[in-house]
Amino acid sequence: MPAPDLRYLPWPAVAADLDAPARLRHLVAGALRTDRPLAAWREPGAGHPRLVVARSLEATYTGLPPALDAEAPAGFAFFPFRDSDHNPALFLPADVRYDLAHPEAVAVAATAARELVPLLTAWLALPPVAELAWHHSPQPAPTAATEAEYSALVSAGVAAIGARAVMKVVSSRAARRPLPAGFDPLRAFAKLCDKYPRAFVSLVSVPGVGTWLGASPEVLAEVTAGGQFHTMALAGTQPLAPDVPPQYAIWRQKEIEEQALVARYIVNCFKQLRLREYHETGPRTVVAGQLLHLRTDFEVDLKNVPSPASLGTDMLRLLHPTSAVGGMPKAAAMAFLQQHEGYDRAYYSGFLGPVNVAAPGISGLYVNLRCLQVRADEAVLYAGTGLTEDSDPTREWQETEMKLQTVAAVLN
Numbered sequence: 001m002p003a004p005d006l007r008y009l010p011w012p013a014v015a016a017d018l019d020a021p022a023r024l025r026h027l028v029a030g031a032l033r034t035d036r037p038l039a040a041w042r043e044p045g046a047g048h049p050r051l052v053v054a055r056s057l058e059a060t061y062t063g064l065p066p067a068l069d070a071e072a073p074a075g076f077a078f079f080p081f082r083d084s085d086h087n088p089a090l091f092l093p094a095d096v097r098y099d100l101a102h103p104e105a106v107a108v109a110a111t112a113a114r115e116l117v118p119l120l121t122a123w124l125a126l127p128p129v130a131e132l133a134w135h136h137s138p139q140p141a142p143t144a145a146t147e148a149e150y151s152a153l154v155s156a157g158v159a160a161i162g163a164r165a166v167m168k169v170v171s172s173r174a175a176r177r178p179l180p181a182g183f184d185p186l187r188a189f190a191k192l193c194d195k196y197p198r199a200f201v202s203l204v205s206v207p208g209v210g211t212w213l214g215a216s217p218e219v220l221a222e223v224t225a226g227g228q229f230h231t232m233a234l235a236g237t238q239p240l241a242p243d244v245p246p247q248y249a250i251w252r253q254k255e256i257e258e259q260a261l262v263a264r265y266i267v268n269c270f271k272q273l274r275l276r277e278y279h280e281t282g283p284r285t286v287v288a289g290q291l292l293h294l295r296t297d298f299e300v301d302l303k304n305v306p307s308p309a310s311l312g313t314d315m316l317r318l319l320h321p322t323s324a325v326g327g328m329p330k331a332a333a334m335a336f337l338q339q340h341e342g343y344d345r346a347y348y349s350g351f352l353g354p355v356n357v358a359a360p361g362i363s364g365l366y367v368n369l370r371c372l373q374v375r376a377d378e379a380v381l382y383a384g385t386g387l388t389e390d391s392d393p394t395r396e397w398q399e400t401e402m403k404l405q406t407v408a409a410v411l412n
């Protein structure tokens with residue numbers, strides 16, 4: 001159904017014969033050429049991706065996490081682990097939208113139509129280009145930890161837990177890999193969509209910030225068409241064994257405790273909001289690419305809560321960064337990471353996703369995991385592991401190696 005606040009532009013002659021993905025490329029080329037921020041994503045289980053292009057970089061700067069209610073502006077949130085000048089919190093207003101399920105037109109927000117329709121008409125009329133000029137971060141590439149360095153970080157984490165400075169902390173590292181010749185982020189995005197149908201697959205490119213690709217298994221805060229709020233406690237990792245059905249996976253005490261801490265953290269957030277009416281399902285074993293995790297789902301029927309419009313917003317502000325990516329207690333874990341981790345996570349383990357794009361009142365924010373940053377001549381990949389008192393540095397290194405494989409699939 002056409003929305004009243006959108007104008008639909010038909011494709012000009014140069015794009016008339018292009019198929020839906022080629023039209024996506026054509027729009028992305030125009031956005032990159034005119035230095036506009038863009039985000040493409042494919043929701044878990046969805047058949048088609050969507051794209052938003054923001055009218056300008058300035059329009060994307062936001063000091064706060066997005067509001068998750070039907071009245072809030074439509075757009076795509078791209079939030080760092082820690083908000084800073086280098087890694088600003090962004091919200092790309094959905095000024096230009098393209099849904100590959102409806103490839104016949106491009107939608108422009110009525111509020112931006114006067115400025116954007118003439119510009120968009122001009123870029124869409126240009127001939128399609130072969131090479132796209134992706135945005136790269138001006139920051140130096142982060143230091144990639146060696147196995148010895150990562151082991152020292154894990155040992156420091158275990159010592160901090162032993163000394164009762166923290167209960168849980170999630171250490172992480174960056175890994176640098178050369179980009180294969182002719183690496184094409186849009187093709188990599190399509191490959192991630194095919195390979196990981198149950199992941200939230202994303203490609204974000206913002207001037208002065210850079211280009212990020214990912215396939216996340218973890219919902220941070222979701223508000224569905226049926227009026228449900230959903231979040232999850234995801235933790236514990238083991239490789240998917242080829243001949244063992246996931247429901248037969250056996251978990252060690254360490255993983256069970258680690259995941260239970262994340263679940264408890266979510267319950268505490270509900271308590272802070274004095275919310276008692278929620279459904280908890282799990283923990284159960286779920287598949288994420290070549291890995292298994294333990295997951296508990298939390299569902300709230302927004303019809304049954306006193307302030308349905310603000311629950312999503314309030315929960316998002318309490319949840320990020322969850323103990324699945326930071327630790328517990330939150331402040332102590334964040335202080336530990338700041339002091340010991342030794343690199344800038346940037347947008348890794350932040351969150352991202354659409355707000356009110358599919359329709360007002362529908363949002364899906366995911367934790368930015370299993371992701372990489374595309375730089376001019378290399379990719380930076382990120383992975384972390386939840387530590388408890390029993391963590392073993394060699395195993396934790398291997399776990400990060402396994403997690404890196406998810407997104408490294410596009411570098412082969």
Ligand SMILES: C=C(O[C@@H]1C=C(C(=O)O)C=C[C@H]1O)C(=O)O
Pocket residue numbers: 170172218234235236237293324325369370382383384385386387403
């Ligand atoms: C931190 C990451 O993953 C998180 C940590 C997990 C763990 O410690 O087992 C599992 C899933 C995620 O919540 C990552 O993928 O980098």
